[in-house]
Amino acid sequence: MQLEFTNHQRAQVLVDALPHIMKYNDKIIVVKYGGNAMTDPELKEQVMEDIVLLSLIGVKIVLVHGGGPEINEVMNRYGKEAQFVDGLRVTDKETIDIVQMVLAGKVNKTLVNLLESKGGSAMGISGMDGRLLEAKIRDERLGYVGDITNVNIKPVNDLLEKGYIPVISTIACDRDGNSYNINGDTAAAHIAGALNAERLIMMTDVAGILTDKDDPSTLLPEVTTDDIEKLKMDGIVQGGMIPKVDCCVEAIRKGVEKVVIMDGRVPHSILMELLTYEGAGTMVTGGKID
Numbered sequence: 216m217q218l219e220f221t222n223h224q225r226a227q228v229l230v231d232a233l234p235h236i237m238k239y240n241d242k243i244i245v246v247k248y249g250g251n252a253m254t255d256p257e258l259k260e261q262v263m264e265d266i267v268l269l270s271l272i273g274v275k276i277v278l279v280h281g282g283g284p285e286i287n288e289v290m291n292r293y294g295k296e297a298q299f300v301d302g303l304r305v306t307d308k309e310t311i312d313i314v315q316m317v318l319a320g321k322v323n324k325t326l327v328n329l330l331e332s333k334g335g336s337a338m339g340i341s342g343m344d345g346r347l348l349e350a351k352i353r354d355e356r357l358g359y360v361g362d363i364t365n366v367n368i369k370p371v372n373d374l375l376e377k378g379y380i381p382v383i384s385t386i387a388c389d390r391d392g393n394s395y396n397i398n399g400d401t402a403a404a405h406i407a408g409a410l411n412a413e414r415l416i417m418m419t420d421v422a423g424i425l426t427d428k429d430d431p432s433t434l435l436p437e438v439t440t441d442d443i444e445k446l447k448m449d450g451i452v453q454g455g456m457i458p459k460v461d462c463c464v465e466a467i468r469k470g471v472e473k474v475v476i477m478d479g480r481v482p483h484s485i486l487m488e489l490l491t492y493e494g495a496g497t498m499v500t501g502g503k504i505d
Contacts, residue, residue: 361395408469418479
């Protein structure tokens with residue numbers, strides 16, 4: 216059943232959002248986008264609409280994206296089976312070519328086109344463009360999987376100054392001409408830190424940090440970097456959530472004000488986080504909460 220709103224109620228929603236609009240006007244927000252929010256076509260359109268809306272009201276949005284399912288699909292076409300070690304994709308020479316083709320090509324340009332179709336002004340780049348992301352090999356077992364060694368944030372700042380929404384695929388390079396597959400959360404943390412972003416929003420497939428992973432009502436609305444280690448030791452943060460919270464801590468150490476882990480499968484979750492008092496997901500901050 217669809218709810219009906221009066222014009223007065225619609226106007227009140229806009230008025231209620233005004234303090235939040237003023238708060239984030241001209242501020243940089245980095246959004247790490249991936250998971251099911253990226254594979255569901257209807258949800259993808261809603262996310263792009265939210266990003267365009269925020270851009271039009273003066274928020275400087277930087278979109279950092281992954282594309283694991285799309286990479287797997289193309290690898291299957293080539294008869295290659297995806298292999299993972301400690302959650303990271305084993306990336307041989309043929310696989311890095313596929314990753315680069317899919318992320319910097321198909322996925323990146325699809326998102327740019329969607330943003331433009333919704334009324335935004337977007338420009339797609341990879342971490343290789345302008346040597347935005349430089350990297351070195353992480354582990355010989357993983358092949359062309361990289362650790363970031365340097366971030367040249369100038370290309371992103373140039374695009375923001377010209378009014379574009381930068382859309383960044385997480386491929387890095389080195390001085391010898393090699394390409395590297397970079398974990399999307401890690402890349403987003405480094406980029407957000409280099410930008411001194413007001414906020415990093417990490418869209419995932421869970422509501423946030425839960426004290427009981429099977430009960431969404433146990434969501435922790437806010438934790439500090441001091442809390443993270445205890446949460447890991449207590450087994451509350453485990454499995455695939457560990458590298459995500461580690462990236463949150465890394466982003467804050469690099470200068471990001473706040474990081475939010477949220478469920479990207481919830482329609483308009485970005486708007487709920489930025490334009491309402493209730494917010495969405497789990498916010499990670501530095502220091503201790505009084």
